Every structure is written in C-alpha cells, then in structure tokens.
Amino acid sequence: MDSFIGIRFKNETAKRFQEFSKTHFKSHTEALETMLDFFFYNEISPKEKLGPTGRTIEAKLLKRINAVIAIMRDVEKTQTKPxxxxIQSLFEIEEPKKKPLIVEKKYAEEQPKVRFREKQNHHNEH
Structure with a gap:
C-alpha cells in the first residue's frame, strides 16, 4: 500500500486544488501527477505563458474573416458586377433599328430608279 505525506498549503490554494481535482480526476494524487507529467513531457514551465489562448485566437480570426468578407463584397460591387x-452588354444581340434615310424631296424625285444596267466587260491584259 502506498504511503502518504502531508504537504502544507495556504487554505485558498488547497481549496482551489481540491475543487479542480474533484472536477477532473479521481484523486488529488492523480491530479497532481497529471499536472507534473504535463509540464515535464511538454518541457514547459508553469510560470511561462504559452501565448494567445483559444478565445483570443478565435477573436482575431473572426476579425480577419470579417475583413476578408468586406474586401470581397467591395470587389464584387466595384469590379465584378460592373x-x-x-461583358453581357457586348454579347446582347439587338437588331439595329432601321431608320429611313432622310433625303430632300428634290433629290429623291430627280433620281429615277434604274432597274437594269449594262454589263461592262473588263479585260485583264497580260
């Protein structure tokens, strides 16, 4: 059977540890061993900060995602849609409206329509 040893802690610290231990582990010994193993295997000190937390990383990502969305909307509004x-207007086929030629009456009446013309022979001489 394992023997136990008493270690002195301040009341507030001991209560915090007991609550944490009850929440996550079966015994106080298992809790303390797991914490010590964590620091040993990961080669980190409990006094050093590991950097940004998950919440701060998430907040930064959401800000960046919102900025990217805003950029994409602006590009769509100012570049893509116009x-x-x-391009659509270039490919739309509209028949040009046929407008009658505007000719002064005196010229229109003077030029009778020619129905037949004589064929002219063109000889290519070498």
Whole structure:
C-alpha cells in the first residue's frame, strides 16, 4: 500500500486544488501527477505563458474573416458586377433599328430608279 505525506498549503490554494481535482480526476494524487507529467513531457514551465489562448485566437480570426468578407463584397460591387454588366452588354444581340434615310424631296424625285444596267466587260491584259 502506498504511503502518504502531508504537504502544507495556504487554505485558498488547497481549496482551489481540491475543487479542480474533484472536477477532473479521481484523486488529488492523480491530479497532481497529471499536472507534473504535463509540464515535464511538454518541457514547459508553469510560470511561462504559452501565448494567445483559444478565445483570443478565435477573436482575431473572426476579425480577419470579417475583413476578408468586406474586401470581397467591395470587389464584387466595384469590379465584378460592373465588368459582368459590360461583358453581357457586348454579347446582347439587338437588331439595329432601321431608320429611313432622310433625303430632300428634290433629290429623291430627280433620281429615277434604274432597274437594269449594262454589263461592262473588263479585260485583264497580260
């Protein structure tokens, strides 16, 4: 059977440890061993900060994602939609409206329509 040893802690620290231990482990010994193993195997000191927490990383990511969304919306509004509209207008086929020629009456009446013309022979001489 394992023997136990008493270690003195301040009341507040002992209560915090007991609550933590009850929440996550079967015994106080298992809790303390797991914590010590964590620091030993990961080669870190409990006094050093590991950097940003999951919450701060998430907040930064959300800000960046929102910035990217804003950029994409701006590109869509200022570049993509106008470009698509221009390209569509190029490919739309509209028959040009046929407008009658505006000719003064005196010229229109003077030029009778010619129905037949004589064929002119063109000889290519070498």
């Amino acid at each position: 470009t698509v509209a221009m």
